Amino acid sequence: MSTNSNAVISPSDTINVALVxxxxxxxxxxxxxxxxxxxRVGNYPGVTVEKKTGLFSHDGNRFExxxxxxxxxxxxxGRDEMVAVDLLLGRYKSESPVDIxxxxxxxxxxxxxxxxxxxxxxxxxxxxxxxxxxxxxxDHGMAIDVAKLSERLAVPVVVTQANRGQGVEKIKDExxxxxKEPFRTPTNPFPQPFQREVRNLQKVLAGHLDSHVGDADNxxxxxxxxxxxxxxxxxxxxxxLIDEGGRxxxxxxxxRKRLAEIGCSVPGIETDVRYGWARSALEGAxxxxxxxxxxVSDRLDSVLTNRFWGTIVFVLVMVTVFQAVFTxxxxxxxxxxxWVEFLGKAVEAGMQEGPLRSLVVDGLLGGVGGVMxxxxxxxxxFFFIALLEDCGYMARAAFLMDRIMVRVGLSGKSFIPMLSSxxxxxxxxxxxxxxGNERNRLATILVAPLMTxxxxxxxxxxxxxxxxxxxxxxxxxxxxQGLTLMALYFLGIFTAVLVALLLKKSILRGxxxxxxxxxxxxxxxxxxxxxxxxxxxxxxxxxxxxxMILLVSIIAWAALYYPHxxxxxxxxxxxxxxELHRSLDMLPADAPERVEIVRQIARIDRxxxxxxxxxxxxxxxxxxxxxxxxxxxxxxxxxCAVLASFxxxxxxxxxxxxxxxxxxxGTANGTTEEGxxxxxxxxxxxxxxxxxxxxxxxxxxxxxxxxxxxxxxxxCSATLAVIKTETNSWKxxxxxxxxxxxxxxxxxxxxxxxxxxxGG
Amino acid sequence: MILSLITSFGCIxxxxxxxxxxxxxxxxxAVGQSASVSEVVGPAHHVQRMEEFGIRGGTxxxxxxxxxxxxxxxxxxxxxxxxxxxxxxxxxxLGTTS
Numbered sequence: 001m002s003t004n005s006n007a008v009i010s011p012s013d014t015i016n017v018a019l020v021x022x023x024x025x026x027x028x029x030x031x032x033x034x035x036x037x038x039x040r041v042g043n044y045p046g047v048t049v050e051k052k053t054g055l056f057s058h059d060g061n062r063f064e065x066x067x068x069x070x071x072x073x074x075x076x077x078g079r080d081e082m083v084a085v086d087l088l089l090g091r092y093k094s095e096s097p098v099d100i101x102x103x104x105x106x107x108x109x110x111x112x113x114x115x116x117x118x119x120x121x122x123x124x125x126x127x128x129x130x131x132x133x134x135x136x137x138x139d140h141g142m143a144i145d146v147a148k149l150s151e152r153l154a155v156p157v158v159v160t161q162a163n164r165g166q167g168v169e170k171i172k173d174e175x176x177x178x179x180k181e182p183f184r185t186p187t188n189p190f191p192q193p194f195q196r197e198v199r200n201l202q203k204v205l206a207g208h209l210d211s212h213v214g215d216a217d218n219x220x221x222x223x224x225x226x227x228x229x230x231x232x233x234x235x236x237x238x239x240x241l242i243d244e245g246g247r248x249x250x251x252x253x254x255x256r257k258r259l260a261e262i263g264c265s266v267p268g269i270e271t272d273v274r275y276g277w278a279r280s281a282l283e284g285a286x287x288x289x290x291x292x293x294x295x296v297s298d299r300l301d302s303v304l305t306n307r308f309w310g311t312i313v314f315v316l317v318m319v320t321v322f323q324a325v326f327t328x329x330x331x332x333x334x335x336x337x338x339w340v341e342f343l344g345k346a347v348e349a350g351m352q353e354g355p356l357r358s359l360v361v362d363g364l365l366g367g368v369g370g371v372m373x374x375x376x377x378x379x380x381x382f383f384f385i386a387l388l389e390d391c392g393y394m395a396r397a398a399f400l401m402d403r404i405m406v407r408v409g410l411s412g413k414s415f416i417p418m419l420s421s422x423x424x425x426x427x428x429x430x431x432x433x434x435x436g437n438e439r440n441r442l443a444t445i446l447v448a449p450l451m452t453x454x455x456x457x458x459x460x461x462x463x464x465x466x467x468x469x470x471x472x473x474x475x476x477x478x479x480x481q482g483l484t485l486m487a488l489y490f491l492g493i494f495t496a497v498l499v500a501l502l503l504k505k506s507i508l509r510g511x512x513x514x515x516x517x518x519x520x521x522x523x524x525x526x527x528x529x530x531x532x533x534x535x536x537x538x539x540x541x542x543x544x545x546x547x548m549i550l551l552v553s554i555i556a557w558a559a560l561y562y563p564h565x566x567x568x569x570x571x572x573x574x575x576x577x578x579e580l581h582r583s584l585d586m587l588p589a590d591a592p593e594r595v596e597i598v599r600q601i602a603r604i605d606r607x608x609x610x611x612x613x614x615x616x617x618x619x620x621x622x623x624x625x626x627x628x629x630x631x632x633x634x635x636x637x638x639x640c641a642v643l644a645s646f647x648x649x650x651x652x653x654x655x656x657x658x659x660x661x662x663x664x665x666g667t668a669n670g671t672t673e674e675g676x677x678x679x680x681x682x683x684x685x686x687x688x689x690x691x692x693x694x695x696x697x698x699x700x701x702x703x704x705x706x707x708x709x710x711x712x713x714x715x716c717s718a719t720l721a722v723i724k725t726e727t728n729s730w731k732x733x734x735x736x737x738x739x740x741x742x743x744x745x746x747x748x749x750x751x752x753x754x755x756x757x758x759g760g
Numbered sequence: 761m762i763l764s765l766i767t768s769f770g771c772i773x774x775x776x777x778x779x780x781x782x783x784x785x786x787x788x789x790a791v792g793q794s795a796s797v798s799e800v801v802g803p804a805h806h807v808q809r810m811e812e813f814g815i816r817g818g819t820x821x822x823x824x825x826x827x828x829x830x831x832x833x834x835x836x837x838x839x840x841x842x843x844x845x846x847x848x849x850x851x852x853x854l855g856t857t858s
Contacts, residue, residue: 073812077805109836112814140835233805267804271811288835292794292822301838305825399840402829406842412829514806515829515842516813 014055014062015179016096018088020120021104022113023070024520026132028052029529030104030162031067034171041536045094049083050433052536058172061179064096072112074119075270076227076235078436085236088123089224100178102171104130104162107137107144108521110286114278115271121155122223124186126178129157130171136521139296141289148285163526186223189277194229194264197255201225204251209240229255230267297392297521304396305519314400317393318419321384325377325423326454332376340369355561363557366651368550372542373650374424377454379538381423385416385431386533390525395517402515408497409504411437411515414444418496421451425719427541429726439508445726446503446736447496449719452489452711455650459710460488462653466682467703484707491711495743556647559617560655569611573604580604613655618644632709632745633702633752635690642709649715656685701755705748713744786841786849787830789823795851796820802847810847813839821851 021027031039035054044051052067068087069080076082090097101120105113110131120127131146150157156174160167188195202219205228209220228236229252241248256266303309344361351357388394394416402412413435421428428448435441464481471480584597613619622640629639638656645652688697714720720733727733783798797819800807810816814834825831829842843849 072809075808075812077809106836109814109834112812112836115812136837140837142835267808268811271808271816275811275816292833292835297837298824298833301824301831305831307827395840399829399831402840402842403827406828406844411842412840512844512846514810514844514846515840516810516815517829517840518813519831519838519840521837 014064015099015175017063017065017100017102017175018068018098019065019102019104020068020084020116021070022072022106022116024518025104025106025113026162027067027070027104029526030130030132030160031065032528032532033162033165033168035065041540044083045092049079059176061176063175071116073116076231078438082239085227089221098125100126100128100175102128102130104132107131107134108140108142110144111275111278111282114281115274118189118274118277121187126181127155128171128174128178129153129155131157131159132162134159135161139293141293143287145285149281152281152285163523189273191264193262194259194269197259198222198225198229201229201251201255205248208248228252230270232267295521300522304393305399310396310400314397321381324384325381329376329380333373336373336376340365340372358561359554359557363554364550374454375538375542377423378427378541379534381420382427382534382537383530385420386530387525390529392520392522395519398517399519408500410440410443410500412517414440417444417448418451421448421453424453424541425449425451425716426722427537429719429722430540432726437513439510442727442732443500443503443508445723446732447500449714449716449736449740450492450496450499450712452492455648455716456710458650458653460485460707463703463707466685467698467700488707488711491708495712499739556644560613560644562617563615564612565615569615570608573608577601577604632705632748634706635697638706646715647717649710701752704755705752708751709744709748712740712747714740781852783850783852786851789851789853791823791826794820794822794854796854798850798852800847800849806847815849
């Protein structure tokens with residue numbers, strides 16, 4: 001469908017509707033109410049701005065609704081506005097041009113919301129204004145005459161209560177009517193001198209815009225030229241203009257100078273004109289109280305934004321979230337683990353032994369299952385984030401955290417990505433999209449992987465249980481093991497603070513920007529919105545992490561499996577194994593000796609697996625890097641396990657199990673919730689000695705050095721992949737990998753050397 | 761008289777605080793004190809963003825929580841601001857409401 005002609009939309013076509021509005025206007029809720037479950041989430045071409053589309057039908061018409069990012073203005077300050085401008089002007093060749101724009105406005109902040117409406121009205125597209133949250137406006141003591149407003153704006157206006165689904169049918173009716181009407185003449189609120197400059201520039205700019213849209217005379221669209229004239233920072237100029245020799249920039253500067261001389265300074269003229277228009281449109285249609293009315297939100301804020309009480313509530317909320325993520329998820333995680341194991345066993349039983357079975361069981365199921373196991377935690381975390389966002393608390397948390405974040409050069413908006421990263425850095429990095437300031441966003445992305453994600457927990461749990469004495473203090477209230485775990489969390493946070501500070505003082509240094517955050521009125525969260533958000537983000541996580549981990553799992557499996565020389569590896573054990581199997585066959589089924597023979601066979605199987613590991617590509621690499629890891633107190637086997645865990649750190653426990661011959665999961669006497677047997681592990685690890693000596697490999701400094709390494713190292717290919725997609729560059733994942741691995745090595749070296757100096 | 765002469769020559773911007781017509785910086789407002797925004801002073805693009813956000817000359821505000829960031833109340837609700845010396849939000853106090 002095309003919007004380039006003033007034609008009425010044919011009923012057989014899909015009608016493309018764009019949904020625009022300020023943040024916190026209930027835009028996403030309205031989107032959900034209009035399209036239901038028929039929604040798709042993706043990215044706009046070439047940028048990491050989320051694109052949400054959905055389909056719905058009404059009266060025989062088919063609509064495709066696109067939810068644009070929440071915006072205060074179409075003036076391009078960043079990616080979100082650029083995407084909106086490009087989509088509304090039909091500049092995306094891969095996207096269908098917009099036929100109708102739905103502008104949702106918050107009734108309680110209508111004047112500011114009309115600023116954006118005035119920008120959209122200039123595009124000449126059919127427009128429907130949706131007034132939402134009238135109840136909040138009433139609470140503030142405001143009254144809006146909707147009929148008068150519609151008359152003033154000369155566009156249809158619908159009142160909704162999006163969270164209750166009220167007014168949704170009326171919107172659909174209006175969309176059908178609008179699709180049958182010809183396009184409107186664009187409004188132009190600017191004074192004559194400004195309009196004259198725009199007309200002149202249209203002629204000057206013909207053929208110089210990197211755009212495939214133009215008006216009837218093949219001149220660049222008036223609206224786009226206006227934006228270029230107002231764009232003093234050059235954001236649009238850089239991305240749109242083909243300006244050889246800088247002639248256009250000179251023309252733009254001269255036009256701005258002429259306007260300034262007659263009192264129409266750019267860009268200030270825009271806010272003056274648009275707010276002036278909004279005020280006149282609201283005159284007689286909006287009634288404001290003489291004084292601010294005390295609302296429920298005000299009463300709640302007196303506690304929740306209070307430095308003392310607010311901080312206490314914040315800590316309680318965070319404790320609840322973490323408690324939920326790390327305890328409620330455990331049974332579901334065990335269930336997922338059980339399913340993956342069941343599938344693995346089913347495949348093992350149904351397939352012949354060989355590389356293909358190993359690839360499916362160890363590579364695919366092991367790798368993808370490794371990601372799936374974290375899904376319950378991630379969904380629980382997303383549930384809380386969505387709930388806290390939807391009820392309005394998250395903005396208060398960002399306000400409280402801003403005081404701390406600003407000290408490391410970030411803002412309160414970095415708090416949500418950081419919080420998410422405690423479960424998994426992948427959704428955390430994705431959540432950084434809410435940060436408007438590019439340098440702050442990048443700094444947040446680069447330090448988010450330092451937060452202790454749940455994939456680090458298995459190795460922490462294993463080594464703490466095996467090497468840290470179960471000493472407790474204050475009558476059992478505080479344990480040394482718990483303190484060690486807490487110290488590891490703080491190590492990640494402290495390093496993130498340090499790196500953020502260093503980044504903001506060096507490569508990400510730049511002009512500071514003011515921090516502005518709206519604190520929306522509190523409301524009962526809409527379960528539908530919360531459900532959609534959890535589903536959408538969970539799916540995005542699975543897709544991003546799942547696809548990458550699949551690829552990396554195959555590579556990691558191949559490096560651990562090949563060259564797989566069965567003749568060399570299995571020959572020394574062959575006679576011993578056949579003897580044991582013969583003895584087993586001769587014994588009656590209930591003979592007590594069978595238990596010991598079965599145990600011996602299992603031990604030999606593990607020895608064979610260990611031999612294969614040593615012969616594998618990774619095993620050989622482990623021996624090669626031994627001189628590098630020796631100063632950290634590690635033998636070649638630890639080096640090998642760490643190497644194997646670079647694609648995904650959670651595989652280290654299984655790799656250590658194979659390398660140290662404990663069995664893949666240490667299942668000798670039943671397993672713990674973490675999938676390993678503490679006593680079997682502890683006993684085995686304590687008994688490991690350096691090759692050819694009686695000197696034990698593991699002691700407290702080695703365990704601490706290994707945990708420090710895991711706390712700081714970038715051992716997650718999914719995280720690096722998501723950094724690449726979110727920054728659109730390989731530079732930043734490479735940077736993250738290098739700095740984190742460097743810090744990890746240094747941290748582990750200091751920990752071990754200091755530990756040994758203190759007496760081992 | 762001398763002061764008005766200096767300001768008319770552009771030696772003192774209204775953002776330098778508290779001298780012209782009872783105009784003071786936003787951070788000087790006490791909790792519960794109402795004011796009308798007189799002017800937002802700073803780099804043009806930051807001023808534009810602040811104005812698009814709804815904080816501009818003529819906007820009636822009330823200080824809700826002092827500090828950096830502070831929270832101010834407008835008719836549309838509450839906003840949290842930290843200008844960090846990049847912008848000077850100059851306001852004219854109206855009185856105390858609570």
